Amino acid sequence: MLKENKKRVAAKLATLAGCDPSEIVITRNTTESLDTIIAGFKWQAGDEAIMAVQDYGAMLDMFREVAARHGVVNKILSVPVNPGSDEEIVALYKNAITPKTKLLLVSHVINISGQVMPIRKICDMAHEHGVKVLVDGAHAFAQLVYTIPDLHCDFYGASLHKWLSSPLGAGILYISKENQDAAWPLIGPSKSEEVGIAKFNHTGTHPVATDLTIEDSIEHYTLIGPARKQARLKFLQQYWTQQIMDMPGVIYNTPKQDTRICAIANVGIKGMPPATLAKTLFEKYKIYTVGIDTGNVVGCRITPNVFTTTKELDQLVAAIKELATAAV
Numbered sequence: 001m002l003k004e005n006k007k008r009v010a011a012k013l014a015t016l017a018g019c020d021p022s023e024i025v026i027t028r029n030t031t032e033s034l035d036t037i038i039a040g041f042k043w044q045a046g047d048e049a050i051m052a053v054q055d056y057g058a059m060l061d062m063f064r065e066v067a068a069r070h071g072v073v074n075k076i077l078s079v080p081v082n083p084g085s086d087e088e089i090v091a092l093y094k095n096a097i098t099p100k101t102k103l104l105l106v107s108h109v110i111n112i113s114g115q116v117m118p119i120r121k122i123c124d125m126a127h128e129h130g131v132k133v134l135v136d137g138a139h140a141f142a143q144l145v146y147t148i149p150d151l152h153c154d155f156y157g158a159s160l161h162k163w164l165s166s167p168l169g170a171g172i173l174y175i176s177k178e179n180q181d182a183a184w185p186l187i188g189p190s191k192s193e194e195v196g197i198a199k200f201n202h203t204g205t206h207p208v209a210t211d212l213t214i215e216d217s218i219e220h221y222t223l224i225g226p227a228r229k230q231a232r233l234k235f236l237q238q239y240w241t242q243q244i245m246d247m248p249g250v251i252y253n254t255p256k257q258d259t260r261i262c263a264i265a266n267v268g269i270k271g272m273p274p275a276t277l278a279k280t281l282f283e284k285y286k287i288y289t290v291g292i293d294t295g296n297v298v299g300c301r302i303t304p305n306v307f308t309t310t311k312e313l314d315q316l317v318a319a320i321k322e323l324a325t326a327a328v
């Protein structure tokens with residue numbers, strides 16, 4: 001039953017992702033999906049990989065491990081907080097490519113800043129140079145409206161317990177048909193599973209409830225409506241950010257262009273470490289945020305969901321205005 005349930009639910013996820021059921025498997029989370037590809041990629045010593053300092057730590061850790069295991073050379077670039085154009089970002093990645101580059105990791109949404117990346121343009125450029133692209137969709141899946149094949153990526157990983165609101169412990173791994181032999185699976189498949197995506201589907205025994213609840217999460221998301229959800233999240237983000245982003249005491253760490261935003265945004269206060277800001281927002285104003293101090297993103301990540309009200313955001317705006325005024 002475990003296998004049949006998994007297959008049925010994976011087919012529903014394929015519909016949601018806009019891909020063929022033969023291109024997607026259920027995993028435990030984004031980390032498992034992406035690290036399976038990073039670890040299992042058919043590396044040769046001296047191969048190069050590209051990633052950004054703003055990518056998620058678990059993936060950067062796995063790349064450090066393949067550097068030690070296989071002699072892979074990691075090129076780590078930094079994505080600007082407020083890029084002028086898609087072309088500026090594409091050029092950044094292009095300039096890091098050499099004849100030895102084999103794999104490029106890019107986040108669909110940079111989780112520390114909420115920046116939405118021009119994935120399709122990056123994939124098309126990388127393919128012109130024979131480089132495969134692995135996309136971290138942890139914060140994009142069921143938040144933004146898109147299909148995975150439309151992104152032109154080779155591999156895509158996401159967690160379902162983030163924006164799809166499934167219970168903890170569910171994710172997806174997409175591998176396009178032509179790339180299903182480009183990586184080894186994490187767990188050895190049985191003989192009957194050796195071909196295609198099935199070889200990435202062997203998990204051993206695990207709680208069936210995790211798979212079954214995904215169906216309810218899909219139904220819930222479909223009832224809300226993907227376009228309506230994305231519009232609501234964008235509205236909430238702009239509702240509060242537009243009131244504070246240009247204040248003198250504020251450091252605004254999220255792009256301003258409409259095409260690069262989602263629910264998440266990051267704001268800092270001049271002269272205040274992010275950990276102190278997070279503590280102050282929580283203890284003085286009862287607002288929970290996450291303090292971030294990574295690369296060029298120094299501030300607190302603010303993440304409303306569809307149920308967050310503008311009244312609640314008014315409290316956030318009042319708090320930021322008070323702190324920003326005191327900072328200058």
Ligand SMILES: Cc1ncc(COP(=O)(O)O)c(C=O)c1O
Pocket residue numbers: 029030031032055056058107109110111136138139159
């Ligand atoms: C961009 C990004 N990638 C990957 C992950 C890891 O997700 P999980 O712990 O569900 O594997 C996160 C978690 O916050 C994330 O923000």
